Amino acid sequence: RKEVEQDPGPFNVPEGATVAFNCTYSNSASQSFFWYRQDCRKEPKLLMSVYSSGNEDGRFTAQLNRASQYISLLIRDSKLSDSATYLCVVNQGSSASKIIFGSGTRLSIRP
Amino acid sequence: ETGVTQTPRHLVMGMTNKKSLKCEQHLGHNAMYWYKQSAKKPLELMFVYSLEERVENNSVPSRFSPECPNSSHLFLHLHTLQPEDSALYLCASSQVEGLAGDLAKNIQYFGAGTRLSVL
Numbered sequence: 072r073k074e075v076e077q078d079p080g081p082f083n084v085p086e087g088a089t090v091a092f093n094c095t096y097s098n099s100a101s102q103s104f105f106w107y108r109q110d111c112r113k114e115p116k117l118l119m120s121v122y123s124s125g126n127e128d129g130r131f132t133a134q135l136n137r138a139s140q141y142i143s144l145l146i147r148d149s150k151l152s153d154s155a156t157y158l159c160v161v162n163q164g165s166s167a168s169k170i171i172f173g174s175g176t177r178l179s180i181r182p
Numbered sequence: 183e184t185g186v187t188q189t190p191r192h193l194v195m196g197m198t199n200k201k202s203l204k205c206e207q208h209l210g211h212n213a214m215y216w217y218k219q220s221a222k223k224p225l226e227l228m229f230v231y232s233l234e235e236r237v238e239n240n241s242v243p244s245r246f247s248p249e250c251p252n253s254s255h256l257f258l259h260l261h262t263l264q265p266e267d268s269a270l271y272l273c274a275s276s277q278v279e280g281l282a283g284d285l286a287k288n289i290q291y292f293g294a295g296t297r298l299s300v301l
Contacts, residue, residue, distance in 0.1 A: 113294070115292050116292070
């Protein structure tokens with residue numbers, strides 16, 4: 072089983088739609104979680120951290136389910152500019168070397 | 183501008199060449215990383231320098247050699263590479279708080295990467 076697993080997609084949805092991604096992780100001791108966004112041929116950039124109680128940033132909502140070991144990202148009212156690859160990132164421990172990236176989910180928003 | 187700069191942005195080299203990638207961070211962070219990103223594969227952590235600690239991914243071949251002269255600069259020395267080493271090499275930095283710190287702060291900031299082609 073991969074340490075961090077994501078559906079690779081691609082997800083192809085119309086503008087204005089709501090889309091959700093899940094990410095599962097294998098290490099139950101994982102301590103912090105993030106969603107990053109990577110545009111084509113660009114570097115990854117932090118989209119949002121994921122907190123235990125769930126958190127929202129505008130059209131984006133992130134949730135953590137420790138019992139089932141997954142995190143989710145919900146995008147409401149999707150925009151063309153949301154087209155990108157979304158990377159799930161899990162920090163497995165206190166060391167800087169324990170950060171694991173998922174392979175990413177590709178999202179394409181069509182007009 | 184992310185505060186992490188990488189040079190060169192593009193590099194083409196033969197298998198017998200020696201070259202170096204450079205990364206500089208202007209964010210005052212205490213950890214720096216090298217990642218490799220190949221097509222359709224997840225980011226692969228190659229090396230970490232953090233709080234006096236150096237961590238290596240044991241699967242990284244010895245033809246890749248990192249150097250971290252101070253907390254702001256990181257190099258990746260390349261020699262006798264293979265065509266399968268062609269990839270995007272990304273540098274990142276973060277502020278690691280240590281064992282008692284808030285892990286949520288270990289957010290990584292990436293440079294734009296060096297796209298390497300080995301012929």
